[in-house]
Amino acid sequence: MLKEMKDNEFIALDFETTGLDRQNDDIIEVGLAHFRDGLLVETYSSFVYTEKEIPLNVRNITGISNDTLEHAPKIDAILHEIAEFIGNYPLVAHNASFDMAFLMKHLPGIKNSVVDTLILARILLPQEHYFSLGKLADAFGITNKRAHSALYDAIACGELFLKLLPLADDIREEEWDILLKTEDYNPCGLGVLYKMKTDGGKIPLNLSSYYISGNSSEWQGKTNLGEIFSKDGYVGKMLRSFENRNEQLRLAKDIHDAFERGEFLITEAGTGTGKTFAYLFPAIDFALKNNERVIISTQTKSLQNQLFYKDLPFVFTYFNGIPSAQILKGRGNYLCLLKWADLLDNLPILSREEVAIIQKLTIWRFRTKSGDIEELGNINLEREGYLWQKLKCDDFFCLNQNCPFYNECYFKNARRNAKSANIVIINHSLLFSDAANGNLILGEYDRLIIDEAHNIEKTATRNIGITLTQKEFDYVFNSFAQKKSIFIKGISHFLKKNEIKLISAISSDIISRMSYVMSLAKEKYEQMDVFRSVKYNLLEDLVKRMEESVEPLNTSFNRLLEHLEKIGKRLENEEENDMAATIEGKRREIEEIQFKINSLFSPYDENYCYLLETESRTKNVKFSSLPIYVGDILGEMLFNKIKTLITTSGTIAIDGDFSYFMNRTGLARFKEQSLMQLYSSPFDYNAQLKTAICEFIKDPGDPQFYNDTTPVIKAIIQAIPKKTMILTTSYTMLNTIYNNILPFSEELGIQVFAQGISGSRTKIIENFKSSHQGLLIGTDTFWEGIDLPGKFLEVLIIPKLPFPAPNDPIIESRINKIRENGNNPFDQYMVPEMILKLKQGIGRLIRTTYDNGYLFILDSRIYRRNYGKRVLDEIPGKEYRLSSYYLLSQYLREVSNE
Numbered sequence: 001m002l003k004e005m006k007d008n009e010f011i012a013l014d015f016e017t018t019g020l021d022r023q024n025d026d027i028i029e030v031g032l033a034h035f036r037d038g039l040l041v042e043t044y045s046s047f048v049y050t051e052k053e054i055p056l057n058v059r060n061i062t063g064i065s066n067d068t069l070e071h072a073p074k075i076d077a078i079l080h081e082i083a084e085f086i087g088n089y090p091l092v093a094h095n096a097s098f099d100m101a102f103l104m105k106h107l108p109g110i111k112n113s114v115v116d117t118l119i120l121a122r123i124l125l126p127q128e129h130y131f132s133l134g135k136l137a138d139a140f141g142i143t144n145k146r147a148h149s150a151l152y153d154a155i156a157c158g159e160l161f162l163k164l165l166p167l168a169d170d171i172r173e174e175e176w177d178i179l180l181k182t183e184d185y186n187p188c189g190l191g192v193l194y195k196m197k198t199d200g201g202k203i204p205l206n207l208s209s210y211y212i213s214g215n216s217s218e219w220q221g222k223t224n225l226g227e228i229f230s231k232d233g234y235v236g237k238m239l240r241s242f243e244n245r246n247e248q249l250r251l252a253k254d255i256h257d258a259f260e261r262g263e264f265l266i267t268e269a270g271t272g273t274g275k276t277f278a279y280l281f282p283a284i285d286f287a288l289k290n291n292e293r294v295i296i297s298t299q300t301k302s303l304q305n306q307l308f309y310k311d312l313p314f315v316f317t318y319f320n321g322i323p324s325a326q327i328l329k330g331r332g333n334y335l336c337l338l339k340w341a342d343l344l345d346n347l348p349i350l351s352r353e354e355v356a357i358i359q360k361l362t363i364w365r366f367r368t369k370s371g372d373i374e375e376l377g378n379i380n381l382e383r384e385g386y387l388w389q390k391l392k393c394d395d396f397f398c399l400n401q402n403c404p405f406y407n408e409c410y411f412k413n414a415r416r417n418a419k420s421a422n423i424v425i426i427n428h429s430l431l432f433s434d435a436a437n438g439n440l441i442l443g444e445y446d447r448l449i450i451d452e453a454h455n456i457e458k459t460a461t462r463n464i465g466i467t468l469t470q471k472e473f474d475y476v477f478n479s480f481a482q483k484k485s486i487f488i489k490g491i492s493h494f495l496k497k498n499e500i501k502l503i504s505a506i507s508s509d510i511i512s513r514m515s516y517v518m519s520l521a522k523e524k525y526e527q528m529d530v531f532r533s534v535k536y537n538l539l540e541d542l543v544k545r546m547e548e549s550v551e552p553l554n555t556s557f558n559r560l561l562e563h564l565e566k567i568g569k570r571l572e573n574e575e576e577n578d579m580a581a582t583i584e585g586k587r588r589e590i591e592e593i594q595f596k597i598n599s600l601f602s603p604y605d606e607n608y609c610y611l612l613e614t615e616s617r618t619k620n621v622k623f624s625s626l627p628i629y630v631g632d633i634l635g636e637m638l639f640n641k642i643k644t645l646i647t648t649s650g651t652i653a654i655d656g657d658f659s660y661f662m663n664r665t666g667l668a669r670f671k672e673q674s675l676m677q678l679y680s681s682p683f684d685y686n687a688q689l690k691t692a693i694c695e696f697i698k699d700p701g702d703p704q705f706y707n708d709t710t711p712v713i714k715a716i717i718q719a720i721p722k723k724t725m726i727l728t729t730s731y732t733m734l735n736t737i738y739n740n741i742l743p744f745s746e747e748l749g750i751q752v753f754a755q756g757i758s759g760s761r762t763k764i765i766e767n768f769k770s771s772h773q774g775l776l777i778g779t780d781t782f783w784e785g786i787d788l789p790g791k792f793l794e795v796l797i798i799p800k801l802p803f804p805a806p807n808d809p810i811i812e813s814r815i816n817k818i819r820e821n822g823n824n825p826f827d828q829y830m831v832p833e834m835i836l837k838l839k840q841g842i843g844r845l846i847r848t849t850y851d852n853g854y855l856f857i858l859d860s861r862i863y864r865r866n867y868g869k870r871v872l873d874e875i876p877g878k879e880y881r882l883s884s885y886y887l888l889s890q891y892l893r894e895v896s897n898e
Ligand code: SF4
Pocket: 335, 336, 337, 338, 339, 393, 394, 397, 398, 399, 400, 401, 403, 404, 405, 406, 409, 410, 411, 412
């Protein structure tokens, strides 16, 4: 309870309005709640008359119609009552800037202090993901009798404030210092909060360590895989859900043998095999016995986190806590403490959004052990990623040993630990980019496990090519050209005036030449109707401008490098060795940019695809040269250096054959030392999955396709009232299906969640899971990495076979290359890619031995084209061939009775 709160009274307020625009919209309901000493003592509420037509969405949400307001007073008639009620008390509102904008339109003179519970919650609950009043009220057990009624929302907001208040007692002095400073630039009531004293509470934070220490020299034991995976063995005793699976033990033994013999084991293990434990036990056993490191790489960060925070601690108990492990992500995941300090120094010139980010990070920054942004829920990287750019570690900004925070640096510490840990958990982007950069981050290693191995080609292509972004260029050169940059501020005492002048003049010359190229690139990109990226080596005038720029750019680069070298030597002689090292670091960055410009601007290599893209938010340009075929490069820079390689996936073989995967990844070259094995899933697909294929629907290329599929989808969701997902192959298809079925679904009370329309991926999945009968429409990333067991997903609809998009420049280049080599790209690339993606998509449906599911494929080409048989062979479950709409109706009648 509030004990010695100077202002121990406040008014919580909420308005319902006709819309979000304070100039043109009207208040239609006012709710005020007066709290004293933690108790609600008085309320005020009133409907407010408006002449505006109340929009449908507002009527639906609030239940207020123009009829409701027919006899309500106008706002001017109740302003004196509102002013009297709120007096001089602090005002508390959720998303206060919205309510205050409406209030101040009518009462412009009010000077009350304002507390925003939305911003407070984001500061005090850094790991929370959802901050709507409803979600926060639920999280704190606050009952809101009528959400979206102004008075009840005001009361819930006041009660939320009372719940947040005690947490503020846990804010430490160094955190208050920053938060109170930010209050001037993004006010949210922190000053009011600072004065309030309560019984105190603890900010709920669950911050994990990024490193598990151990002492491998103490390991004396023997690892008995047969005992571990038997029915009454170690895993069975520890995990109630464990099911004894022969295939899991066989896989674990094969992995053990591959480690012992120094061989490659290429595996496809069906869903449910239990591959994670099957590789963790033998990998740890080998690492301990031989005092070696095993690197484990996953495609997704979510699997990386699951392995480190959930699976490893469990497996480590078997080894008596002796092994050590480190989770390591790319630099961009970690907070850079130097950038943080720099931002705090510059509060007056930051935007309000930047200050809001500082507020959200403050408490976490002083308590996190990892510095990994993914620990936070209150930062939405999809929306706020551009602000994170200003705070994350990055190669081009880092001062290394000259950084005052070097010893505390989250990324450097993680990297140091990774060099000695028994197990290092990384992701594929880091694996391939590090291999391309000579193992600068991971160092040398001999043993590698690649999980989710079906993503090797896709992720390697993006990470081993050369990329130059405008942002990267700006980072390096703005630090020279801007007098106030941290770099210039840091080195200015050590340089002569003419030296600073000279390097900033040469930098300005380089910047203007690059802007000349980049502005044309941007113009070209905007003129073209492109599939995310365009092959810029086909744009004649751009290529001409790039080629013309190379020589003068090289002249300026060389001059700059020469001057920096001279300055570095002079500083060394003056025994300013730290500064000399900083200058040398900058020299290397500049050399790298010069190397990239020379590689990307001319001449062009036919084995690479040259792409021009723009960043979605800033529209800054990005040039890349990506290898059309990664196999040879991977073979040389990665697999050739490895003694033991284990790859696992649920989808890399086609009809039991691994050739396609081996060829695309370059592993075919290592066939002699590789064992390829299939491990079957424990699921009984014939009993658990019913697969209906609609033969009567026209080809996806036929204009009639959507006319055929829309009634089919409607019939399915009406007949089977279970959670359903539709996996589409493009945003165009997703939007068409969404618009065609939305009104119908709403009539049936089915909530529809669509990628790109209903929020972030995480939010869509969460909302879909908690919906009664949701319908999720996804494309792209929804085809894999989603785990929706049991009732969370029972029906899957695939309207079209997922062939790669032939207008994607990299796909187009691969097709051309295969054709040039005298092969058939459709049979040898498009069909296998489609089959593997289809298998991934179908894999979303049956996740446990208790699941049952209904799969509908609406692409009739399966029965009409030559490749259909190859596809049918890969589709699990009992097949129902539906040759007419009548048969579909009959089938739906049958399954709806099950
Ligand atoms: S060492 Fe580099 S990454 Fe780490 S805090 Fe300093 S500048 Fe940032």
